[in-house]
Amino acid sequence: MTSKLALFDCDGTMVDSQANICISMDQAFEQHGLVPPNHHLVRRIVGLSLIEAVTRLLPEGDEATVAAVTQSYKDGFSALRQNGGLHEPLYDGLLQALEELEASGWVLGVATGKSDRGLRHVLETHGLTDRFVTLQTADRHPSKPHPAMVELAMAEAGATPETTAMIGDTSFDMAMAVNARVRAVGVDWGYHDEQELIEAGAEIVAANMADLNGILNR
DSSP states (O other), X not given: OOEEEEEEOSBTTTBOOHHHHHHHHHHHHHHTTOOOOOHHHHHHTBTBOHHHHHHHHOTTOOHHHHHHHHHHHHHHHHHHHHTTOOOOOBXXXXXXXXXXXXXXXXXXXXXXXXXXXXXXXXXXXXXXXXXXSEEEOGGGSOOTTSTHHHHHHHHHHTEXXXXXXXEESSHHHHHHHHHHTSEEEEETTSSSOHHHHHHTTOSEEESSGGGHHHHHTO
């Protein structure tokens, strides 16, 4: 039997993690004598794999510098986690949206630019570990918008492109959905605006969590 798969991005879609990301990026750049990028620019790369994100923020940096800043970011983010300094609150209405989707026959998954450890921390913190049948992260895939995350998620969940929806807040999520030939559903509470999501391939942009069940079951 083919499953209906609702595949969620994490940062900017399920949790608001921009404060942690900006803090860690500031520290990473400063450790190497570099001027930290504007926080608006940092928010724009959320969702990409980390090495790709740093490359975009440091376009004139050589490979060694990009690698060093990337490692410093990882170390700084890990220190925040270990010291209890991470603040990644769920967006309002997420739990109810997940419950409604499950009740209407959807299985749930995650496709995120986070690491395995980062995603595991979010899910454990908010008691969501058992909600999802497939978890895809940047540790095991090319960066979005490559479709590998979605393709493996469908294989693990027993879904097809026709029965899968990718739900995300960035143009990277929408482009990944298009590349994987699944439904692209944007959300307007994250880090890219509605027009960007539509231009990247979103069929619709949800204004709030309560809209998701109705959108997916159309």
